[in-house]
Amino acid sequence: MDPLQPWLDAKEVRRLAEGLLAPPPEVEEAAVDAAYGQNFEGFAGEDDVPALSKAGQAVAVDLSNKQEVPPAPQPPHEDKAEDNGSTDNALSQQADTASVATASPAQDAEKSSPTAEPIAAKVDSPFHISTNQNHSAADVIAVKVNGQEDKAAVSEVSAASSDIVKEPSTSPAAGDEPIRKLDAQGPFLSRIRQFSQVIREDLGAKAMFLIDVNGQILLDEVENAKLIQVARTLANASQRANRQSAGAAAVGNLHVKIGASSTLEVIPVDSRYGLLILGVIFPGPIGAVRVMQVADELYRTIEPRR
Amino acid sequence: MGEKMLLSHCGFVTLTKIFIVLITIAITSQKGGVGKTTVSINLAHAYARMGKRTLLVDADPQGSVGLSLTRQSRSLSGFYDAIADSDFPIDQLIIPTRLETLSIVPAGRCSDYELGGGAMGVSLHRVRTFFKMAEEQGYDVCIIDTAAGLFGATADVLSACTAVVVPQQAEPLGVRSVPKMLEALTRMQIVNPRLKVCGVLMTMVQNRLTESVEAVQALRNLLPQKMVLRNVIPRDDLFVRASAKGLPVGVMEEGAGVLAIFESLRAEIDATINQ
Numbered sequence: 001m002d003p004l005q006p007w008l009d010a011k012e013v014r015r016l017a018e019g020l021l022a023p024p025p026e027v028e029e030a031a032v033d034a035a036y037g038q039n040f041e042g043f044a045g046e047d048d049v050p051a052l053s054k055a056g057q058a059v060a061v062d063l064s065n066k067q068e069v070p071p072a073p074q075p076p077h078e079d080k081a082e083d084n085g086s087t088d089n090a091l092s093q094q095a096d097t098a099s100v101a102t103a104s105p106a107q108d109a110e111k112s113s114p115t116a117e118p119i120a121a122k123v124d125s126p127f128h129i130s131t132n133q134n135h136s137a138a139d140v141i142a143v144k145v146n147g148q149e150d151k152a153a154v155s156e157v158s159a160a161s162s163d164i165v166k167e168p169s170t171s172p173a174a175g176d177e178p179i180r181k182l183d184a185q186g187p188f189l190s191r192i193r194q195f196s197q198v199i200r201e202d203l204g205a206k207a208m209f210l211i212d213v214n215g216q217i218l219l220d221e222v223e224n225a226k227l228i229q230v231a232r233t234l235a236n237a238s239q240r241a242n243r244q245s246a247g248a249a250a251v252g253n254l255h256v257k258i259g260a261s262s263t264l265e266v267i268p269v270d271s272r273y274g275l276l277i278l279g280v281i282f283p284g285p286i287g288a289v290r291v292m293q294v295a296d297e298l299y300r301t302i303e304p305r306r
Numbered sequence: 307m308g309e310k311m312l313l314s315h316c317g318f319v320t321l322t323k324i325f326i327v328l329i330t331i332a333i334t335s336q337k338g339g340v341g342k343t344t345v346s347i348n349l350a351h352a353y354a355r356m357g358k359r360t361l362l363v364d365a366d367p368q369g370s371v372g373l374s375l376t377r378q379s380r381s382l383s384g385f386y387d388a389i390a391d392s393d394f395p396i397d398q399l400i401i402p403t404r405l406e407t408l409s410i411v412p413a414g415r416c417s418d419y420e421l422g423g424g425a426m427g428v429s430l431h432r433v434r435t436f437f438k439m440a441e442e443q444g445y446d447v448c449i450i451d452t453a454a455g456l457f458g459a460t461a462d463v464l465s466a467c468t469a470v471v472v473p474q475q476a477e478p479l480g481v482r483s484v485p486k487m488l489e490a491l492t493r494m495q496i497v498n499p500r501l502k503v504c505g506v507l508m509t510m511v512q513n514r515l516t517e518s519v520e521a522v523q524a525l526r527n528l529l530p531q532k533m534v535l536r537n538v539i540p541r542d543d544l545f546v547r548a549s550a551k552g553l554p555v556g557v558m559e560e561g562a563g564v565l566a567i568f569e570s571l572r573a574e575i576d577a578t579i580n581q
Contacts, residue, residue, distance in 0.1 A: 007482045010528055016488040017533045020495060020503045206496055223493060261499045281496055 354408035384414025
């Protein structure tokens with residue numbers, strides 16, 4: 001009897017092993033050091049995380065908009081979605097949690113000052129945040145994901161974005177070719193996994209996670225609580241900044257350099273389940289157009305087929 | 307292996323300095339008791355024997371390397387003291403051996419647990435500083451014996467290392483833990499994309515035990531060829547006797563066979579790193 005085969009998924013193990021043997025992506029030395037320099041000591045310790053978390057939540061609150069925020073249904077969580085095979089069932093099971101979640105921003109708002117500036121404006125962040133992706137590209141995504149197909153506006157803003165973009169993309173598929181259209185079917189989690197596979201194969205993504213606005217994990221291939229915390233904080237801050245500037249709910253996208261050739265792209269997407277935050281680790285920044293495509297594809301994947 | 311030249315540009319090119327780029331090899335596994343310390347000691351000995359200035363670092367808070375090779379290891383400062391205090395001069399941590407090219411840094415008196423161990427990234431900068439100091443001391447190779455599990459200080463070591471070797475006991479239970487180890491190494495490579503995975507090293511292989519031989523074969527069938535090192539470490543009473551005397555097996559009178567295995571393993575690892 002084979003002492004191994006019945007105990008493990010041979011295909012998965014082989015895929016992991018082949019990934020480990022792959023040559024490292026070529027990264028210019030200057031790019032490696034640009035974000036942190038030699039004296040970067042790593043991210044804040046565990047003790048600092050609660051403070052960051054509180055700050056992030058406070059930033060997400062917008063007093064002027066709090067009455068307008070609809071009670072967002074909770075997205076299905078991993079185990080429940082699998083069990084029921086239906087996002088609607090999972091949603092109904094989360095109804096209690098959703099009501100608590102929608103109450104919490106208002107409670108937080110009472111504690112925070114209405115004139116408080118976004119945390120990013122107050123704190124010197126070690127993160128490198130692309131300015132071009134903070135507003136204009138985010139607005140494009142908002143147009144797309146809200147189903148208002150305004151191609152003229154999209155192309156106009158895309159062109160503007162590409163003028164601003166200075167950083168060379170180091171991702172393997174950084175061209176203008178659209179990524180594969182995914183006709184994902186089945187339970188929510190299964191569709192998200194298919195989406196993950198597509199962005200790995202088409203865009204060279206290393207790993208991804210998907211969380212909801214409350215930080216609940218829907219899919220996590222990264223298993224790094226700090227990165228998830230960072231993604232959530234940035235997404236919330238970005239959302240607030242966009243609300244202030246545009247006067248309407250909008251999503252934004254951001255990227256953070258997390259290693260010599262690893263960049264975390266944070267892509268918030270407005271969905272029927274509320275704001276979902278996608279974190280994807282790429283070898284380098286993927287640029288606004290690609291971010292828009294990923295957001296669009298994620299939105300299509302999340303929405304159940306009729 | 308990895309010599310780098312610094313050149314000046316004053317009208318003509320002049321050779322001003324030659325220094326050696328330190329190769330750092332972590333010996334790591336998810337599971338305990340697979341022979342990490344034995345592999346570390348004997349691999350370091352193999353590197354030192356071929357003339358490479360080798361530093362064997364005990365990054366296992368249990369201090370197994372120190373307990374294997376020195377009687378006073380409990381009272382000596384070591385790796386974790388340097389991690390706790392980055393100003394700790396590395397030359398005060400290094401213990402020379404009778405083999406001129408081999409030196410040891412014991413685990414030290416300050417254990418991982420006192421450093422708030424468990425959280426990855428806490429000591430990464432200091433691990434890098436430690437390696438930099440070792441490079442400045444002129445070492446060619448640094449072999450790091452880590453604690454079991456890929457978290458805490460071990461994760462920081464892997465985040466700063468050139469290469470990793472994963473010893474794995476040749477028995478079914480041990481081999482079944484390989485997927486977990488691969489997942490953990492995949493996460494490590496996200497943090498350190500230059501981390502070269504030299505492969506899984508089968509240890510404690512018992513050729514007379516069918517299950518042991520089958521476990522090795524099954525792993526070779528499962529993983530890509532390059533992922534399982536060609537050389538295997540046999541289970542041998544000699545390792546116990548060498549440990550009792552506080553010596554690498556290679557210096558024992560009857561140790562020629564094991565010495566040859568580690569020489570061959572050293573060459574295989576070198577070839578993988580230089581690919």
